[in-house]
Amino acid sequence: MPSPTLILTKPVALVGMMGAGKSAVGQALAERLGVAFKDSDEALVQAANMSIAEIFDRDGEEFFRARETEVIDRLLTEDPGILSTGGGAFLSELNRDLISNKGVSVWLKADLELLWTRVRHKTTRPLLRTDDPYATLAKIFAERDPVYALADLTVEADEDYSITQMTEAVLAVLVAAEIVKED
Secondary structure (H helix, E strand, O other), X not given: OOOOOEEEOOOEEEEOOOOOOHHHHXXXXXHHHOOOEEEHHHHHHHHHOOOHHHHHHHHHHHHHHHHHHHHHHHHHHOOOOEEXXXXXXXXXXXXXXXXXXXXXXXXXXXXXXXXXXHHOOOOOOHHHOOOOHHHHHHHHHHHHXXXXXXXXXXXXXXXXXXXXXXXXHHHHHHHHOOOEEEO
C-alpha cells in the first residue's frame, strides 16, 4: 500500500534564535512535504540587492524592519510553504499577527548551550561580533525567549537530534495541530 501523501494546509513560519535550525530544518521539511522553502532574510537581500548589514548601515534598522514585514507578508500570501524567518522578525507584534493570521508559527526551541555550540565558530553572525560573543548570545537569548514563547506551536530541539529527526519532530507537531493532513 503506498504511503499517504502529506498536505500542508497553510504556511508555516519557523521562528527562533540563530542556530536553532530554521534554515536546515525548514529546507528538509519543505522537501519532505513537497512545498517551497522560503527564507525571509534571503528574499529581503534579493529584493534590496544588498546584504542585511548593508541595509542596516545605509538605511537603519527601522527601514530594515519595515521591509522585513513587507517580505514576510508577501511570502505568506504565496502558496503554502515553509518560511524561515530572521531571528529578530518574530519580535515585531505586526509580524507575529501576520504570521498567525496567514499561517502558523513554530518555535524551534533550543537551549543556550546548544545554540552556542552551533554558532560559536560561525563568522556569518554579525550580532555576535563582540568582545564576548557568548555573553551577547546569552543576552539576546534572555530577551527573545519570552517572545518566541508566543509562537502558535513549539518543538524542543535536542542536541542529539539530526536534522532529519528534528524535521520529523516538527512534522509530528504539525500533524497533531492539523496543519499537515494525510491525503
